[in-house]
Amino acid sequence: MGETILKMHGIQKYFPGVHALDNAQLEVRSGEVMALVGENGAGKSTLMKILTGIYSKDGGTIEYFGEEIELHGPKDAQDKGICIVHQELNLMQHLTVADNIFIGREPMKGPFVDQAEQNRMTRELMESLHLTIDPKTVVRTMSVAKQQMVEIAKALSFNNTKLLILDEPSAVLTDTEIDDLFLFIERLKKTGVGIIYISHRMDELKRITDRITVMRDGQYVETLETAKTDIPEVVRLMVGRTIYEEPKTHSLCPPDAPVILEAEHLNSVDVKDVSFYLKKGEILGFSGLVGAGRTEAMRLLCGADPMDSGTIRINGQEVKIHSPQDAVRHGIGYLSEDRKRFGLCLGLSITDNTVLPSLGRLFKGPFVNDGQADEHSEGYIEKIKTKTPSTRARVGSLSGGNQQKVVISKWLLRDCDILIFDEPTRGIDVGAKSEIYKLMTDLAAEGKSIIMISSDMPELLRLSDRIMVMCEGRVTGEVDIADATQEKIMTFATKREVG
Ligand SMILES: Nc1ncnc2c1ncn2[C@@H]1O[C@H](COP(=O)(O)OP(=O)(O)OP(=O)(O)O)[C@@H](O)[C@H]1O
Ligand SMILES: [Mg+2]
Known part of the structure; x- marks a missing residue:
């Protein structure tokens, strides 16, 4: 040197x-x-x-x-x-x-x-x-x-x-x-x-x-x-403290939990015949290499991209999702992997960003109840330890990881039954990561159903109850957490169609 x-x-x-x-x-x-x-x-x-x-x-x-x-x-x-x-x-x-x-x-x-x-x-x-x-x-x-x-x-x-x-x-x-x-x-x-x-x-x-x-x-x-x-x-x-994250050894989702979401034969430009189900209280991990079509499949579920064919059922009822508004109405929240492009309004305050998808519930007569809005965002700042001088700070002035926390608060407040987390801890520090893991585990225990796309293998093994693996737009494998290993997942993740 x-x-x-x-x-x-x-x-x-x-x-x-x-x-x-x-x-x-x-x-x-x-x-x-x-x-x-x-x-x-x-x-x-x-x-x-x-x-x-x-x-x-x-x-x-x-x-x-x-x-x-x-x-x-x-x-x-x-x-x-x-x-x-x-x-x-x-x-x-x-x-x-x-x-x-x-x-x-x-x-x-x-x-x-x-x-x-x-x-x-x-x-x-x-x-x-x-x-x-x-x-x-x-x-x-x-x-x-x-x-x-x-x-x-x-x-x-x-x-x-x-x-x-x-x-x-x-x-x-x-x-x-x-x-x-x-x-x-x-x-x-x-x-x-x-x-x-x-x-x-x-x-x-x-x-x-x-x-x-x-x-x-x-x-x-x-x-x-x-x-x-x-x-x-x-x-x-x-x-200032030690953190140790252990992989999950068995599913925490009760075996008799009802199926809340079914996706059958979803097809679009980048998604090929994708089928899966999600149970109430389950954390379903999605693994795959970047470009495997995981985000693209989820974007169909939340109405962000048009679907060529396929069926989506929520609680056994077939639903049509043509727009993000449809998805929110059916209780599906999507936490985007690219917070700058799809997740946040950088020029607005933390409170504004947090309450944006929940505005309907915060009106007092014709006005938004600012006090209540601030209270909500304050609550989440404490819960997931967002580092900011105040709820009124512009989201654009926060550090990268803290911006991601605002995205999470906003969907937590919307109270969706189905939460799709796309690379939830990208750019988040180890301490905050473990807080977000706890939060997701608690949400599942409370009966929320979670889909999590992650390229971080230890994270998938730490949180998922079951893991779907995709490659080139298709589902190539499904593994229960009890049998999941990095090798098994990698084998599925690189299982290309021949011919
Ligand atoms: N332009 C700005 N205006 C006001 N505050 C700012 C600005 N840029 C950074 N800050 C504040 O300065 C502090 C340090 O932020 P910085 O972006 O340097 O953190 P970081 O270590 O890079 O974090 P991360 O790992 O999340 O990227 C934070 O409290 C942040 O909110
Ligand atoms: Mg930084």
């Missing part, structure tokens, strides 16, 4: 009502991967936004290659070789991959952008990163995982990169994509680039990082050498 290239010391940052960073500290050496960990809202992203010139600091010093520097905006940071892949995707949805990567620095031919050259440069970049992404693809049509890869490629396309920041890059990636990502992190390390790696997936820390800096409540806690640390110790430093 090389010289220390970055020293951030005593960093302070205030937002209205929030002391986001209080004496934050971080050092990075050349050629190392430094993990930055901490609970949701600990200040990781804020510290990185200061380092990339997006926010100005209110105190402290930044030393870069031995010299104290001030950063005057994102362009300045980029010119100094500090590049970031943000937690939220920032691509222009209507532009192509190539346009996104070279925006603002397009190769020109006279007064025009040299498209052919731009595509060639993009292709070369993709090849160097072993990515199969066509430069001419419009970003909107790509999966979240692929878009993330484009963001990373873009960050790496600035040739002078000396410090690369990856803010939860793996949250939307599949296991094979994560393997690819780790491969190029390894390669990049060898060239002497320092890498700051933010993640809530503790299993990754041992695989990829050299040191780990822990933050709590905006403050620096400690820096550990990965090889000399164990993960429970890191978790303890992060959340």
Whole structure:
């Protein structure tokens, strides 16, 4: 490991009502991967936004290659070789991959952008990163995982990169994509680039990082050498207590529980003859690789996409679901995997977002009962420990994990009988995760029925009573939790149709 290239010391940052960073500290050496960990809202992203010139600091010093520097905006940071892949995707949805990567620095031919050259440069970049992404693809049509890869490629396309920041890059990636990502992190390390790696997936820390800096409540806690640390110790430093999640050994759903939902022979563009049932009080897990059609199948149940054929029965009665309103009327709530696109109004407050689907019940004469609305959202903030200065804070100002908690509150309040959780703990810290697990288990015990899509295998094995496995739009297997193993599920998840 090389010289220390970055020293951030005593960093302070205030937002209205929030002391986001209080004496934050971080050092990075050349050629190392430094993990930055901490609970949701600990200040990781804020510290990185200061380092990339997006926010100005209110105190402290930044030393870069031995010299104290001030950063005057994102362009300045980029010119100094500090590049970031943000937690939220920032691509222009209507532009192509190539346009996104070279925006603002397009190769020109006279007064025009040299498209052919731009595509060639993009292709070369993709090849160097072993990515199969066509430069001419419009970003909107790509999966979240692929878009993330484009963001990373873009960050790496600035040739002078000396410090690369990856803010939860793996949250939307599949296991094979994560393997690819780790491969190029390894390669990049060898060239002497320092890498700051933010993640809530503790299993990754041992695989990829050299040191780990822990933050709590905006403050620096400690820096550990990965090889000399164990993960429970890191978790303890992060959340101030030990957490141990055991897999479920048997179904908690009573064997005689009635079937509440039946889906038969569902078909659409991406869904092929999918049938399953869900019992009252059951947690039904859906496993599969990304692109297996799990989200697409659930979107049919909640009226988000049109169905070509198939039958849905709720409590034995056939129902027609043509719109999300239909689904809500039949008691189906869907917690989207992409909270920014489908789940939240970022410009509105926590309370507004929480009560939005339940407005019908909150009217007092012609007016919404604001007091009651605030009370409800306050209640959920406490119940699932959402970190925020007040119920009136804009959802857009919350940290990523805390935004996800608002999505969950909103559907809890709507009091749906059937809750569909799509990747419920993506980007959520280990402490909050275990709170959400408890919440879901309690909901099932109270008689709510839950469908959970998850790419996190330990999570599926920890929560599900039964697991359906999908591959390429079809159901390829069903496993009772008592017989479930990772190997069994993976076998089904890769069971392609032959011919
Ligand atoms: N633009 C902003 N305006 C107001 N408050 C903000 C803003 N950005 C962040 N905060 C607050 O600063 C604190 C730190 O947030 P930050 O996003 O840095 O957390 P994080 O560690 O990245 O969390 P996560 O793991 O959930 O992404 C939070 O309390 C957050 O609500
Ligand atoms: Mg963050």
